[in-house]
Amino acid sequence: MSVETIIKEMAVKARKASIHMARLTAGEKNRVLSTIAEQLEKNAAHLQAENLKDLDRARDMGLSDAMIDRLTLSDKVIASMIQGLSDVVKLDDPVGAITGTWTRPNGLQISRMRIPLGVIGMIYESRPNVTIDAAGLCLKAGNAIILRGGSEALHSNQALAAVIADALKICGLPEYAAQVVPMRDREAVNFLLKQDECIDLIIPRGGESLIRAVVENSKIPVLKHYKGVCHVFVDQGASHDMAENICMNAKVQRPGVCNAMETLLVHEAEAQSFLPKIAATFKKAGVELRGCEKTRAIVPEAHVAVDEDWAAEYLDLILSVKVVASMDDAMDHISTYSSNHTESIITNDYGRARRFVREVDSSAVMVNASTRFNDGGELGLGAEIGISTSKLHAFGPMGLEELTTTKFVVLGDGQVRA
Amino acid sequence: MSVETIIKEMAVKARKASIHMARLTAGEKNRVLSTIAEQLEKNAAHLQAENLKDLDRARDMGLSDAMIDRLTLSDKVIASMIQGLSDVVKLDDPVGAITGTWTRPNGLQISRMRIPLGVIGMIYESRPNVTIDAAGLCLKAGNAIILRGGSEALHSNQALAAVIADALKICGLPEYAAQVVPMRDREAVNFLLKQDECIDLIIPRGGESLIRAVVENSKIPVLKHYKGVCHVFVDQGASHDMAENICMNAKVQRPGVCNAMETLLVHEAEAQSFLPKIAATFKKAGVELRGCEKTRAIVPEAHVAVDEDWAAEYLDLILSVKVVASMDDAMDHISTYSSNHTESIITNDYGRARRFVREVDSSAVMVNASTRFNDGGELGLGAEIGISTSKLHAFGPMGLEELTTTKFVVLGDGQVRA
Numbered sequence: 059m060s061v062e063t064i065i066k067e068m069a070v071k072a073r074k075a076s077i078h079m080a081r082l083t084a085g086e087k088n089r090v091l092s093t094i095a096e097q098l099e100k101n102a103a104h105l106q107a108e109n110l111k112d113l114d115r116a117r118d119m120g121l122s123d124a125m126i127d128r129l130t131l132s133d134k135v136i137a138s139m140i141q142g143l144s145d146v147v148k149l150d151d152p153v154g155a156i157t158g159t160w161t162r163p164n165g166l167q168i169s170r171m172r173i174p175l176g177v178i179g180m181i182y183e184s185r186p187n188v189t190i191d192a193a194g195l196c197l198k199a200g201n202a203i204i205l206r207g208g209s210e211a212l213h214s215n216q217a218l219a220a221v222i223a224d225a226l227k228i229c230g231l232p233e234y235a236a237q238v239v240p241m242r243d244r245e246a247v248n249f250l251l252k253q254d255e256c257i258d259l260i261i262p263r264g265g266e267s268l269i270r271a272v273v274e275n276s277k278i279p280v281l282k283h284y285k286g287v288c289h290v291f292v293d294q295g296a297s298h299d300m301a302e303n304i305c306m307n308a309k310v311q312r313p314g315v316c317n318a319m320e321t322l323l324v325h326e327a328e329a330q331s332f333l334p335k336i337a338a339t340f341k342k343a344g345v346e347l348r349g350c351e352k353t354r355a356i357v358p359e360a361h362v363a364v365d366e367d368w369a370a371e372y373l374d375l376i377l378s379v380k381v382v383a384s385m386d387d388a389m390d391h392i393s394t395y396s397s398n399h400t401e402s403i404i405t406n407d408y409g410r411a412r413r414f415v416r417e418v419d420s421s422a423v424m425v426n427a428s429t430r431f432n433d434g435g436e437l438g439l440g441a442e443i444g445i446s447t448s449k450l451h452a453f454g455p456m457g458l459e460e461l462t463t464t465k466f467v468v469l470g471d472g473q474v475r476a
Numbered sequence: 477m478s479v480e481t482i483i484k485e486m487a488v489k490a491r492k493a494s495i496h497m498a499r500l501t502a503g504e505k506n507r508v509l510s511t512i513a514e515q516l517e518k519n520a521a522h523l524q525a526e527n528l529k530d531l532d533r534a535r536d537m538g539l540s541d542a543m544i545d546r547l548t549l550s551d552k553v554i555a556s557m558i559q560g561l562s563d564v565v566k567l568d569d570p571v572g573a574i575t576g577t578w579t580r581p582n583g584l585q586i587s588r589m590r591i592p593l594g595v596i597g598m599i600y601e602s603r604p605n606v607t608i609d610a611a612g613l614c615l616k617a618g619n620a621i622i623l624r625g626g627s628e629a630l631h632s633n634q635a636l637a638a639v640i641a642d643a644l645k646i647c648g649l650p651e652y653a654a655q656v657v658p659m660r661d662r663e664a665v666n667f668l669l670k671q672d673e674c675i676d677l678i679i680p681r682g683g684e685s686l687i688r689a690v691v692e693n694s695k696i697p698v699l700k701h702y703k704g705v706c707h708v709f710v711d712q713g714a715s716h717d718m719a720e721n722i723c724m725n726a727k728v729q730r731p732g733v734c735n736a737m738e739t740l741l742v743h744e745a746e747a748q749s750f751l752p753k754i755a756a757t758f759k760k761a762g763v764e765l766r767g768c769e770k771t772r773a774i775v776p777e778a779h780v781a782v783d784e785d786w787a788a789e790y791l792d793l794i795l796s797v798k799v800v801a802s803m804d805d806a807m808d809h810i811s812t813y814s815s816n817h818t819e820s821i822i823t824n825d826y827g828r829a830r831r832f833v834r835e836v837d838s839s840a841v842m843v844n845a846s847t848r849f850n851d852g853g854e855l856g857l858g859a860e861i862g863i864s865t866s867k868l869h870a871f872g873p874m875g876l877e878e879l880t881t882t883k884f885v886v887l888g889d890g891q892v893r894a
Contacts, residue, residue, distance in 0.1 A: 254691060421883055423884070424886040438586055466855060475846050
């Protein structure tokens with residue numbers, strides 16, 4: 059069978075399975091998740107043996123230690139997958155909820171009922187645990203899922219897929235509700251992206267080039283973020299202690315993630331006193347600063363920030379710093395360079411806090427809080443399958459609810475249209 | 477300037493205007509809509525003169541009378557555009573609404589705030605009044621819009637665009653918030669569909685081939701329906717009077733629209749008594765029946781339904797009829813052939829009504845009501861910009877709310893992530 063045929067058949071089977079999954083109760087879906095967790099525990103040794111094949115291949119190919127670390131299904135990673143499933147079991151099932159009801163003058167009762175999206179296509183290049191995390195969330199929301207992980211994790215992902223399929227069978231459910239693309243061929247992704255009759259939504263996770271390739275080739279709507287160029291703006295009159303604390307957290311706590319701060323904007327009224335302090339703190343933490351002219355006049359050891367710096371997602375201990383004349387200047391800078399991911403204002407001014415919240419066009423807009431909180435778990439969604447800076451039904455972290463939509467339910471007594 | 481450059485510049489200007497529009501109050505947006513209505517009234521003669529150019533060209537090209545009728549900006553059509561705008565003025569502004577608030581254990585207060593989508597691209601081939609209707613809804617929801625109407629309506633649409641631009645200028649707002657693509661070139665559409673950095677959502681309205689071409693070429697998410705193959709299922713024990721009344725309304729009241737019934741499914745327990753009656757009624761109304769074998773055994777004058785009939789959107793006084801052994805058979809038929817648009821069950825059975833509502837995967841699922849009610853106005857959304865059978869934030873009619881999304885607002889007191 060050609061790659062195209064295999065992918066097409068997977069999509070058709072997923073669509074069929076999705077109809078079954080959409081009808082399950084929360085209890086039935088929780089049982090699937092618990093069974094996957096049990097099977098993971100039972101099959102840990104086999105999973106790690108399969109994982110070893112990927113690791114051997116990765117070492118032969120000369121992948122970096124960091125890559126190999128991410129690829130490893132350690133006991134700890136398996137335990138965290140099991141914990142993740144048990145966390146999702148505890149979340150409320152969004153499916154079947156009535157999100158609104160009203161009655162028309164002719165007596166028709168109209169409701170919106172929450173339903174699964176249907177079939178989700180997940181394309182990722184990161185750790186194999188995404189296979190379990192994403193499948194758990196999608197199945198709990200009543201969807202079917204097709205997973206395409208990184209080619210370096212193929213053995214691990216196929217072993218994980220077999221565990222999920224077994225769990226589905228044990229529960230008497232269609233095993234095709236969760237499938238992993240079984241080959242490394244690059245063209246498989248492009249065929250997947252053409253199955254718009256069977257797949258409702260594509261969620262890519264990975265580097266910007268992967269995501270751009272997905273958007274370029276997909277006939278199916280894509281929810282994604284390319285990158286996170288997150289800003290913190292220290293407003294006139296802000297508490298310097300709070301600002302320092304938040305800036306350190308936003309930049310240093312985990313610099314390699316999309317909700318880390320990449321650019322610091324400082325109001326000129328605070329720059330003279332705030333910048334030397336925060337520069338010293340950043341220096342101790344090993345952060346390289348790249349500043350505008352005004353910044354460098356105050357902090358001479360900062361490097362020169364060039365135009366590319368304002369749009370850069372460093373994912374590293376590097377920070378661009380700009381002194382601005384007003385919140386309007388800060389918001390102009392943000393609207394020019396931001397990736398619509400996360401921006402925070404540190405302020406004590408009621409009016410400006412309100413304006414910043416209203417006017418900044420990002421998936422999470424914060425007042426006096428670290429950008430690092432833009433995360434499904436931290437925002438209280440329970441878990442997330444990714445973060446969207448696309449503006450559709452999800453803008454920001456996507457939890458269970460973002461894996462559903464609503465249909466209209468119309469209850470009548472024989473009404474006809476006049 | 478090349479067509480590509482023109483389209484790109486339109487998209488960039490729309491993006492810029494959208495930032496401005498997103499910040500307007502309901503009062504400011506209502507003033508724009510009222511001003512468009514005033515300008516339509518003032519400029520009616522000019523609009524009709526421009527429309528005449530399109531009509532002359534259409535006659536030269538030999539377009540059908542029906543097409544020419546749809547193209548005509550009669551006094552009545554202009555009055556209905558003005559009325560439509562005034563209806564939208566009366567609708568609540570969705571923007572700024574807080575759709576949920578909760579507090580995290582660390583004291584962070586999280587909210588979801590409704591915001592405009594940004595820039596909507598509307599591609600349509602129908603009447604020029606869509607230009608005003610769509611612009612009114614998009615602007616009221618705080619969006620910018622780029623409109624690409626049918627090439628046969630270019631003069632009319634450009635004149636309407638000038639009216640909107642004037643109204644925006646009178647209100648001190650960016651005129652690029654609503655723009656009409658100013659040329660007939662087909663490639664303009666394809667360039668528009670590539671502006672994913674500036675356009676958030678594409679809504680195509682028109683024939684299936686237009687919509688398929690849009691989906692094929694778009695890098696931007698598309699909300700659409702290809703067609704409406706709507707079913708009515710007459711269940712065992714249903715009231716025959718109610719069933720007849722609803723079936724007639726669903727088929728005959730306006731057969732050329734997407735929410736008209738195309739297939740009638742009848743439970744075999746009712747077929748013998750119900751089908752002869754409804755066949756006689758349909759005959760009087762000029763409806764051609766195409767039936768399965770069991771149908772033709774009861775109604776011999778029905779034509780033979782072939783496989784294509786079950787998937788056909790006739791948009792005409794033709795109806796396919798099938799006798800089914802159970803509701804499960806009916807639901808199987810629906811899940812095989814339906815376009816996920818609208819399905820209705822006529823029943824008096826509580827359990828089956830509940831199952832039908834839950835299990836049928838269509839944008840509107842109805843009990844004892846005509847499929848013709850799947851319409852934004854009829855469902856109480858106030859107005860609609862189209863009907864989606866894509867499953868994203870909108871599944872079904874798209875009103876003002878479906879032209880928005882939400883962002884997360886995070887209010888803290890200095891919280892950092894542990």
